[in-house]
Amino acid sequence: MYVVVVYDVTEDDVRNKVADTLKAFGLARVQKSAFIGRLPPALVKELAERLKRVIKNANADIIILKIDKKTLDTMIRIGTTPPPRHDGPALH
Amino acid sequence: MYVVVVYDVTEDDVRNKVADTLKAFGLARVQKSAFIGRLPPALVKELAERLKRVIKNANADIIILKIDKKTLDTMIRIGTTPPPRHDGPALH
Numbered sequence: 001m002y003v004v005v006v007y008d009v010t011e012d013d014v015r016n017k018v019a020d021t022l023k024a025f026g027l028a029r030v031q032k033s034a035f036i037g038r039l040p041p042a043l044v045k046e047l048a049e050r051l052k053r054v055i056k057n058a059n060a061d062i063i064i065l066k067i068d069k070k071t072l073d074t075m076i077r078i079g080t081t082p083p084p085r086h087d088g089p090a091l092h
Numbered sequence: 093m094y095v096v097v098v099y100d101v102t103e104d105d106v107r108n109k110v111a112d113t114l115k116a117f118g119l120a121r122v123q124k125s126a127f128i129g130r131l132p133p134a135l136v137k138e139l140a141e142r143l144k145r146v147i148k149n150a151n152a153d154i155i156i157l158k159i160d161k162k163t164l165d166t167m168i169r170i171g172t173t174p175p176p177r178h179d180g181p182a183l184h
Contacts, residue, residue, distance in 0.1 A: 058172065
């Protein structure tokens with residue numbers, strides 16, 4: 001299973017902790033506030049629990065989308081920005 | 093078909109135009125830089141073309157994920173932020 005995680009976090013330190021958590025789970029940064037990666041279904045729930053603890057009562061919103069490989073492969077990407085520095089293992 | 097669109101756009105005016113385009117296609121804002129909505133497959137390509145023209149050579153990255161209803165229904169949402177003001181029609 002693959003996951004796409006996008007977040008909106010007001011406080012810098014909490015936002016950084018969210019990014020660090022996603023990296024720790026092996027996800028790769030694809031935008032400033034978006035990560036994608038492969039994750040065993042059992043770890044998705046653990047990731048969600050971890051993120052809940054990270055944001056606590058901070059002003060934050062996190063979306064986790066569970067997608068299959070086909071959805072990942074048909075992703076459309078538009079843009080001129082070079083991909084952000086590689087923060088995790090390859091997606092495939 | 094449903095789409096999730098997330099973007100990273102440096103310039104304010106271009107970023108606002110991206111958001112306006114997504115609203116014009118009937119998508120609903122779910123985060124500062126993320127929209128979700130239902131879109132006929134034929135319109136997905138048109139949206140992508142429109143967004144390409146909007147960003148031109150600006151420093152930007154846009155991801156469009158084509159998902160089915162099941163993926164939308166199993167989306168995990170974590171957070172304390174009240175949903176942003178409703179900018180479009182209901183998702184369902």
